[in-house]
Amino acid sequence: MLPLVRATATLVAIALAAAPLSAQARSTQAGYVSFGFAPGERVADMSITDVDGRRGTLSGLAGAAGAVLVVRDAECPVTQRYSPRLVELEREYGPKGYAFTYIDVTPHAAISAKADAAKYGLTGRTILDTDHRLVHALRATSAAEAFVIDARGTLRYRGAIDDQFGIDFHKNAPTMNYLREALDRASLGRDIVRRTTEAPGCLLPIDRAAKGQARPVTYHNRISRLVQENCQSCHRADGNAPMPLDTYRQVADRRATIEFMTKSGRMPPWYAHRKVGVWANDRSLSERDLADLLAWSRNGAPLGNPKDAPSAKKWVKGWNIGTPDAVVQIPDTFRVPAQGVVEYKYSYAKTNFDEDKWVTAMEIRPTAATVVHHVIVFIEEPGREPDAKKRKPGDPAPQGGISGFFGATAPGTPATIYPEGTAKRLPKGAWLKFQIHYTPNGSEHVDQTRIGLLFADKPVTQEVVTRSAFNTRFEIKPYEKNQIVTAEILMRNGGTLLSLFPHMHTRGAAFKYELVTPDSQRTTILDVPHYNFNWQTYYAFAKPLEVPPGSRIVATAGYDNSKDNPFNPDPSKTVKFGEQTFEEMMIGYFDYLPNPAPAVPARADSVRKSSGGAAQR
Template identity: 40%
Template sequence: MDSQFKRLTLTGLCLIGLSVAAPIHATAESGDAAADVRSGPEPIKPTEHGVGRLIENVSFTDLDGATHRLSDFADHKATVIAMTGTGCPLCKKYSPTLARLQSEFQDKDVAFVLVNPNESESVAVLREAIQTHGFSGLYVRDDQEVLTRALGATTTTEVFVLDAARTLVYRGAVDDQYSFGYALDAPKRNFLADALTAVLAGERPEVAATTAPGCELLLVEIEDTESTDSAAAVTFHNRVSRVLQDNCQQCHRDNGLAPFPLTTYEDTKDYAAMIANVVQRQIMPPWFAAPHNTAESKLEIRWSNDRSLPQEDRDALLAWVAAGAPEGDEADAPLPRRFSDEWEIGQPDLIVEIPDPITVKASGQMPYRHARVATSFAEDRWVQAVEIQPTDRAVVHHVLVFIQDGKKAINEDAGFFAAYVPGNTSQRYPTGMAKKLPAGSSLVFQLHYTPNGTETVDQTRLGIVFADKPPTRVIRNAGISNHRISIPAGAGNHPESASLKVPTDVRVLSFMPHMHLRGKAFRYTVTMPDGQREVLLDVPRYDFNWQLEYRLAQPLDIPKGSQIDVTGWFDNSESNPANPDPTETVRWGPQTDDEMLLGYVEYFVTTETAASDSDESPASDDVSLSPSFLEKSFQRADQNGDGKVTREEFPRPLLFRRLDRNNDGVLLLDEVLESSRAN
């Protein structure tokens, strides 16, 4: 009875999917719903959906009656387990794609297992589907849901990729060609093929988990059902090692920037108590953004670089330590994770190194150091990716690289070109997006060192990958700041704020708050033109030791006329153990003992392209340009929204001099338009 109920419910869900595919006549009220039904696969946080975990070694029977276990595929580099069906319309559409991928990867040591969880579909119908589409791998009629439950499958189109150690390395959609409500002539993203290519190269998929639009699976709990393998206690090899690979080893490895590795059992057991301490206090892995309040917000805000530890992983680590840190069976261990000793972004087109090595003393504090490197480009270049590599990561707190025009001092409010912080050393922009490196500019490195007990030398370098062609989106970075902050002596929770009027429609890509040792909490909010106020990023426990960037999973539209506000709270009291001097009133300054309130925003203007940003035209410095062009140029340059543009903010020095009619070094919009009319 229970089994029949499950299948009837599943069929009902498929019928709902079919009705969604029918045409919808949108009205003002149905506009949002129409957008929802046309949504395709979306990236989701891998560690919250089982990626990185050991899949239970279940036993199952194929359509010919042969019995298998997942461990039988250990001699393959990868195994694809693909949910499928003969009734779901999306399963039908994806059947030729699965057959093609089977054929493409079968000679590359990849095994395929197709799993049909539908009890209502007869063996004869399944054999007909195999014949029709030319499936060559195992086909399993999983009417007892053995594989379906072991994988935690959610839809009939979901695919899973396991490596040779039965670690789940990808789950989600095959690609984005089909969904309920749309069909493309060809996919834009080939998730499964890309994941397999990465695994075969010994790498991790760039996208490790997505939603998988399809007929939803309803898995009802069945009493007295025993797994083939009894649930094992948490050990290092069967669980903890995988949690560390997914969340810690990027830094905690040989030659990593963390002080000790966590790659072997011996390494990890020595620090088991410390692991429990930092996990309980939620300071490791480093991630300080509060969860977005989806109940009260109209915005969908998710972070592509979210490092927060899922509750199940946190519980597993604490249970392991409480049990005495058992090692377990080495046969359950994952494949070792490989890290590149070279460049994460690939071989750079240009490597820029600071001119002279910097000696980092053994103890105490060091003021910020600056190093300038001139470029020799005769024309503007478009940058697709950047990566900063210190030669001694152990003493580098963070590095920011700024673009400098001429010999003027760097303007931090204008935003940075590249950044290095622990756990985030590179930035790669999506296809069609790039940052501009102006002709003849210089790169200024701002380096913050933290002595660690041994004198050493560092000579940081920057790798740059150029775009193959001008981008369709120009990435910019603005700093929202308040240089007039004044933090009273002894104040334990002093707020300061700054704001930016958004002069044109933009899409925001990321945020990066910056304060110093007294920084306590930080928040970005936006007020839309209609008065709607939303929290964009809330960091209730700011930590100067981790200058984290918070990168949005999807760009966020901010319309013209909105106002972005940043608020920082400072602890200048004696209870702040990092406070250099609680008796001093603290103001803005560049050194660690000073303070800053600076909220970086990375974005692009929705109407701006590389062509509209170009300075190549001889007329680009001519004040006879159209008033509309000059007004747009003024708005782009006025990044802090104060209605004024300084010489440092304006990208065209010659044009600035011609527009600055009163020679006061500041442009007003009326002044710019008057200059145009006068010529």
């Protein structure tokens, strides 16, 4: 059964109150935070002395761009193997303003630590940390873990140098250059995609759960970073959401409404159940972030020391995917009125490529982003007239959209970038159909939404395919609250799921995807207990999910056609499938990489026929 309660202000608060309080949570309740080891947070400063006897502070280790700290145990084989790589990285990133420092945990003397660094030609400073004071402060897990700390003391990356060496393996060359990627992105002021990785190498006896150095939560030492990370993608001077949250005053003066919106789970907008699935684009606040934000607010929003402030975040102006290879724009502008409700607007753009194109990345950008709540782009295969042009009054609702899903966006949704070697096909001569949901914001705007596309410049090894579990034959009764509609799809050959995108309209209240494997194991893979039609979004698996051949994907939608549903335009109506806002949809889209069809047909009966009853492969 799906719980069909709408989000209420109390839900999250109850969950928090009921959870047993860890020592850390208790300290944050009083307005204290222990910080320093999660990316995005400020590293607590401490005094250090290097092997040459120079004294200083951890924050003083940074170069113009920041500091790279790497733990080393001279006698650990993984540390040894990484030494030449570190020499290369020093040469490349030293001139870019990164100062390298090695935290030597080998049980030896300073003179041996110096000799070891010299043996490999490492030029950075070395700090002997045999008492584990520094590695404990950073909660370092292994003797090859790297940390990137920017010039303002914010931890930007922690984890492996790359994936070439580990405890019981080494490859000829790395395939993932984590540290290099982090440094490249950090020096451009960009978000680091993989901010935490598992560091291989000899393990350190550090208690990761130990309480850190506790300090009062202030704007400068904690909240400014939290807002940068979790709110400014939408709430900033030139962002898509109202209410910029760029300055202390903007955040502190609005703390009552911020408290209400975050505590109730309304902000940041994110609707998946916390306990189900791990999502690459998860926007929700962690419990720790929420606790600190609330504690700070209730403590009178202390400003703190400006010396603790982070560097300002740089936002990309223009396309996030880089310069697109092609931009397809809707042919006509749309005037969005200052007020009222605007029906979904459909617009068609014909593509004019002389061949099928393989799309590796896409980004949808309205020109009046502040009044666009979502855009879904569908492909209309060539040869087919765009369906809405054919539709006469009284005709049945078009079925378009069930198979043609191409891409979507809502405020704050990142651009879609497919995994290396994979791409989505855009057939030659296809139309792109834009479904746009405009939400007037008090003043008039003119929009002409467009989509930017990047095409593959290397061979594509796997096609990204969008399919869906959908149901078009349902009837939602008037005034009823909990109405369930299901749909399923058989994944005969199986494949790898990349993302899920539940789609309903205003009566949509809850949505869930389950995977049923051939051995009848049933697992919930996405649970959206309080669906919000204003936030049409996809859920990208942090780790793509393997679907065994013969599995089914089962989608369950819950509808609320009662008066209690604040989005409901008319509870007295019986509602059927259709594309208009007042009609309903029940589509569980998913993007996946299909497995190749097996040489032997997957169905047991045809196997028997074709192989004369011989053993199945």
